[in-house]
Amino acid sequence: MNTLNSILAANLSPTDYVGFTFFVGAMAMAAAAVFFFIERGNVEGKWKTSMLVSGIITFIAAVHYYYMREFWIENQYSPTALRYIDWTLTVPLMCVEFYLILKAFGAKTALMWKMIFYSVWMLVAGYLGETVFRSSSAVWGAISTIGYLGIVYEIWMGSAKKLADGSNDPILQNAFRSLGWFVLVGWAIYPIGYMAIETDGLLRGVLPLASMDLIYNIGDAVNKIGFGLVIYGLAIASKSRSAAAGV
Numbered sequence: 001m002n003t004l005n006s007i008l009a010a011n012l013s014p015t016d017y018v019g020f021t022f023f024v025g026a027m028a029m030a031a032a033a034v035f036f037f038i039e040r041g042n043v044e045g046k047w048k049t050s051m052l053v054s055g056i057i058t059f060i061a062a063v064h065y066y067y068m069r070e071f072w073i074e075n076q077y078s079p080t081a082l083r084y085i086d087w088t089l090t091v092p093l094m095c096v097e098f099y100l101i102l103k104a105f106g107a108k109t110a111l112m113w114k115m116i117f118y119s120v121w122m123l124v125a126g127y128l129g130e131t132v133f134r135s136s137s138a139v140w141g142a143i144s145t146i147g148y149l150g151i152v153y154e155i156w157m158g159s160a161k162k163l164a165d166g167s168n169d170p171i172l173q174n175a176f177r178s179l180g181w182f183v184l185v186g187w188a189i190y191p192i193g194y195m196a197i198e199t200d201g202l203l204r205g206v207l208p209l210a211s212m213d214l215i216y217n218i219g220d221a222v223n224k225i226g227f228g229l230v231i232y233g234l235a236i237a238s239k240s241r242s243a244a245a246g247v
C-alpha cells in the first residue's frame, strides 16, 4: 500500500516545490513525446528521423522523471544516478539531432561522434564530481566544462557552423542558430545547478538547499522540449515552403 501510495504520489507535500517540478517534468516530457511521435506523420520524409529522435529524447526523459519523482518523494535527495543515466542517453541524442539536420549539407558521422565524445566527457566528469569526488566538485566541474565548451565551439565556430553557413537554406540556418542558443544559454543552466552541491558547491549557501534539482528540472524542460520544438518548427516551415513552390 505504501508503494502504491508513493506511486500515486499521495504523499507529495504541498510545500515540496522540487517534488512538484519532478511531477510536472514527468507529465510535460510525456506530453511532448506523444506530440513529437504523432506530428512525425505530418512532416516531409527528410525530417521524420529528426522528429522521431525528438520523441525518443522526451520519452526517455519521461520514463526517468517517473522514477526520479518517486525517488525524490521517498528520500528527499537527488536521484543522481537516474539523472545521469537520463543525460547520458539524451544528450548524445541531441548531438545526433545536429548531425541529422546538417547531413543533407555534407555533415559526416565524424562530426557526430566528436560531439558525442565531448558530451560523454562532460557527463562523466560531472557525475564523478557529484558522487565519488564530491569534495573536489569544483575541479570536476571545470573538467566537465571543457567538454561543454567543445560542443559550444563546434556549433558556434567549428565545422557544424561552417556546414550550416554553407547550406544556403535560411530555414535551416534559423533552426541551427536557435539550437545553438539552446546549447549556449539553455545548457548553461546546468552548471549553475551543479554549483549548488550541498557540501562543497561553489554557490552553496548562496542558492537555497535543494535548488540543484529544481534548476536541473527547469533546464531539462526548457532544453529537451525546446530542442524538439525547434526541429518541429524547421520541419513545418520547410513543408510550407515546398507547398508554396509546388514541389
Ligand SMILES: *C/C=C(C)/C=C/C=C(C)/C=C/C1=C(C)CCCC1(C)C
Pocket (backbone or CB within 6 Å): 087, 090, 091, 094, 122, 123, 125, 126, 127, 140, 141, 142, 144, 145, 148, 187, 188, 190, 191, 194, 220, 223, 224
Ligand atoms: C537533457 C539534458 C541536457 C541537455 C543536459 C545537459 C547537461 C549539461 C550541459 C551539464 C553540464 C555540466 C557542466 C558544464 C559542468 C558541471 C557538471 C555538469 C554535468 C552539470
